[in-house]
Amino acid sequence: MSATTFDLATLDFDAIARRNDQARTQRILLFAITAILALAWVTPFYYLAISIFKSNAEYGLGNPLALPTSITPVFENIAEAWSKAKMGSGMLNSLLYGLVGGGAAIFIAALASYGLTRIEFPGKGFWFMLIFSGTIFPLQMYLIPLFMGYNKLGMTNSRIGMMLFYTAVCIPFPVLVLRNYMAGLPREMDEAARIDGCSEFRIFRSIILPNCWAPMATLFLIQFTWIWNDLIFSMVLTSREDARSLMNGLMVLQGSYANTTPNVVMTATLLASLPSVALFLLLRKHFMNGLKLQSL
Amino acid sequence: MSNVTLRELVKVYGRQVAVKGIDLEIEAGSFVAFVGPSGCGKSTTLRMIAGLESVSHGEIRIGGRRVNDVASRDRGIAMVFQSYALYPHMTVYENMAFALKVAKVPREEIDRRVRHAADILRLTDYLDRRTTALSGGQRQRVAMGRAIIREPQVFLFDEPLSNLDAQLRSAMRVEIKRLHQRLGTTAIYVTHDQIEAMTMADKIVIMRDGLIEQAGAPLDVFERPATQFVGQFIGSPAMNILAGRIARTAEGQPAIAILNGPVIAVDGAAFDLPGEGRPVSLGIRSEDIVPEGHGMPPERAHRFEARVNLTESLGNETLIFAEFGGADVTSRMQRPRPVADGETLAFLLNQERVHLFDADTGRSLRR
Ligand SMILES: Nc1ncnc2c1ncn2[C@@H]1O[C@H](COP(=O)(O)OP(=O)(O)OP(=O)(O)O)[C@@H](O)[C@H]1O
Numbered sequence: 123m124s125a126t127t128f129d130l131a132t133l134d135f136d137a138i139a140r141r142n143d144q145a146r147t148q149r150i151l152l153f154a155i156t157a158i159l160a161l162a163w164v165t166p167f168y169y170l171a172i173s174i175f176k177s178n179a180e181y182g183l184g185n186p187l188a189l190p191t192s193i194t195p196v197f198e199n200i201a202e203a204w205s206k207a208k209m210g211s212g213m214l215n216s217l218l219y220g221l222v223g224g225g226a227a228i229f230i231a232a233l234a235s236y237g238l239t240r241i242e243f244p245g246k247g248f249w250f251m252l253i254f255s256g257t258i259f260p261l262q263m264y265l266i267p268l269f270m271g272y273n274k275l276g277m278t279n280s281r282i283g284m285m286l287f288y289t290a291v292c293i294p295f296p297v298l299v300l301r302n303y304m305a306g307l308p309r310e311m312d313e314a315a316r317i318d319g320c321s322e323f324r325i326f327r328s329i330i331l332p333n334c335w336a337p338m339a340t341l342f343l344i345q346f347t348w349i350w351n352d353l354i355f356s357m358v359l360t361s362r363e364d365a366r367s368l369m370n371g372l373m374v375l376q377g378s379y380a381n382t383t384p385n386v387v388m389t390a391t392l393l394a395s396l397p398s399v400a401l402f403l404l405l406r407k408h409f410m411n412g413l414k415l416q417s418l
Numbered sequence: 419m420s421n422v423t424l425r426e427l428v429k430v431y432g433r434q435v436a437v438k439g440i441d442l443e444i445e446a447g448s449f450v451a452f453v454g455p456s457g458c459g460k461s462t463t464l465r466m467i468a469g470l471e472s473v474s475h476g477e478i479r480i481g482g483r484r485v486n487d488v489a490s491r492d493r494g495i496a497m498v499f500q501s502y503a504l505y506p507h508m509t510v511y512e513n514m515a516f517a518l519k520v521a522k523v524p525r526e527e528i529d530r531r532v533r534h535a536a537d538i539l540r541l542t543d544y545l546d547r548r549t550t551a552l553s554g555g556q557r558q559r560v561a562m563g564r565a566i567i568r569e570p571q572v573f574l575f576d577e578p579l580s581n582l583d584a585q586l587r588s589a590m591r592v593e594i595k596r597l598h599q600r601l602g603t604t605a606i607y608v609t610h611d612q613i614e615a616m617t618m619a620d621k622i623v624i625m626r627d628g629l630i631e632q633a634g635a636p637l638d639v640f641e642r643p644a645t646q647f648v649g650q651f652i653g654s655p656a657m658n659i660l661a662g663r664i665a666r667t668a669e670g671q672p673a674i675a676i677l678n679g680p681v682i683a684v685d686g687a688a689f690d691l692p693g694e695g696r697p698v699s700l701g702i703r704s705e706d707i708v709p710e711g712h713g714m715p716p717e718r719a720h721r722f723e724a725r726v727n728l729t730e731s732l733g734n735e736t737l738i739f740a741e742f743g744g745a746d747v748t749s750r751m752q753r754p755r756p757v758a759d760g761e762t763l764a765f766l767l768n769q770e771r772v773h774l775f776d777a778d779t780g781r782s783l784r785r
Pocket residue numbers: 431434435436454455456457458459460461462463610
């Protein structure tokens with residue numbers, strides 16, 4: 123032990139206390155600001171949460187921010203929302219579009235990324251830029267040509283048409299992510315697999331894909347949610363009920379009932395958001411792993 | 419086990435030539451080490467043998483069969499990579515079983531072979547672990563297990579130990595050697611560590627700049643380096659090189675006049691000496707410059723005194739860097755005593771252990 127030459131008696135305790143105080147007032151101020159922001163953020167949720175427990179009459183009479191008197195009206199609201207917005211068929215359609223469109227897009231993107239990172243072919247850079255350009259332009263740009271084309275092909279109001287469209291627009295972004303991710307997976311791993319006897323597709327299936335679950339799950343969730351929430355393309359490309367997506371149905375409901383029964387409309391929107399939330403919880407583990415590269 | 423024959427092997431990347439024509443015969447069951455400085459084409463050669471790189475020109479034969487256009491998986495080879503290249507989403511067991519699974523070997527047979535390999539490599543307790551949960555040495559053994567399970571004709575190793583710490587490396591060195599003795603499979607081993615090459619191989623191939631500089635048994639390469647490059651590359655610390663000219667001693671014996679240094683007599687019968695006055699490089703290993711009083715004095719020695727510039731103490735010996743003939747030379751002091759920088763010591767240079775190289779081509783002048 124070396125003896126310290128510092129004399130504790132010379133320490134300015136007051137100055138240190140003042141510095142600490144200053145830090146505390148700063149923290150309090152910061153907390154106040156965050157609290158206000160949080161309140162602003164939470165209020166709509168609160169509004170939504172209480173409104174769905176109110177009957178139409180209760181909603182109309184009392185203060186909109188008052189607590190509901192009982193929770194039973196929620197069942198009535200759900201039933202009404204479900205039937206008025208035709209949520210059954212809408213939900214099935216949206217589920218179909220989200221699962222098939224998102225799933226197919228991610229799978230095709232994974233195939234493309236494998237090719238772009240593992241197979242030598244001429245014009246590789248060009249093909250990648252071509253796919254990549256799909257993420258640059260705003261999607262709305264495709265709206266009119268797409269509508270006209272679909273009209274000509276008789277593919278409006280068709281489930282197949284919608285799935286095709288969603289698959290196509292959901293490919294470029296995952297290619298961007300997966301290409302980078304796969305490029306980071308060690309080449310020696312697939313060389314080892316090649317020596318172990320794998321064909322090109324077997325390497326993709328048995329070695330590369332299993333190491334890409336985390337980003338693929340994340341991408342799937344993002345694309346699924348986008349498809350689920352898409353309104354504009356659904357509205358332009360479908361009008362009939364049998365191919366209409368849930369959001370499209372909600373839009374119609376909103377148009378006709380927002381003024382008379384807003385509590386029902388709100389219940390419907392909440393119901394409509396449940397599948398995305400459920401999917402998130404389901405894929406949470408992969409999602410949290412996120413884009414963390416795990417390799418040897 | 420199979421023999422491997424390389425004939426006029428060339429690899430070009432665009433206009434750049436990475437391997438410039440290699441001829442080599444690797445006997446069945448032998449352990450051959452490729453050494454050489456970074457970028458000399460060792461890995462490229464190995465990867466051509468593995469079928470991971472195409473052959474630009476020349477021929478590879480494994481067990482007499484030309485394999486230039488045969489897929490990796492059908493060449494009867496197995497490879498251990500520097501990074502191990504284990505499959506991170508599989509357990510140790512699955513990693514080892516994978517090749518057999520792809521080959522549709524029956525399940526019981528796979529199980530028997532995996533357990534046998536695990537037994538050899540002391541991996542039995544780890545079979546159910548993910549490879550991410552293993553230490554470096556254990557991963558290394560899994561990589562070996564994955565290779566031996568296929569019962570290949572030829573093992574290929576690309577710097578398999580360079581990611582391990584020194585202690586583990588020497589342990590694995592022994593383990594690989596023992597494995598080779600046990601299995602008898604032909605092994606081709608790439609390394610830039612000449613100690614690995616010296617200790618493990620039956621035959622060392624020293625490469626430089628895409629060409630084979632010398633191939634031979636380890637001791638042979640050490641004792642009779644074909645070029646100055648080999649002399650300096652093999653052996654640690656590197657061989658001392660002194661510039662000089664052909665001369666004669668006062669008695670008329672063949673000798674080398676070191677530039678700015680003394681005249682050192684050499685054995686005229688051992689070398690093809692060019693005419694007097696021609697420049698040569700004299701090579702002498704550090705263990706052949708003995709500080710007087712430390713170790714056996716050589717029979718025919720050239721004694722000189724020199725100032726010590728620097729010392730490196732390794733415990734059992736000390737490396738002494740001293741000035742001699744206008745150059746820095748390294749000497750090995752056995753049973754060391756403390757030496758101060760700047761001290762003047764007497765050294766004995768063993769004249770019988772001198773190597774001579776052509777000053778221009780670097781070729782050895784030994785008969
Ligand atoms: N895919 C490639 N494209 C272009 N040049 C390459 C390629 N692979 C290797 N080279 C070149 O070929 C030469 C030999 O490389 P190689 O990997 O065989 O060296 P090495 O002897 O294994 O070196 P190290 O000890 O560093 O591993 C180097 O000059 C390298 O730059």
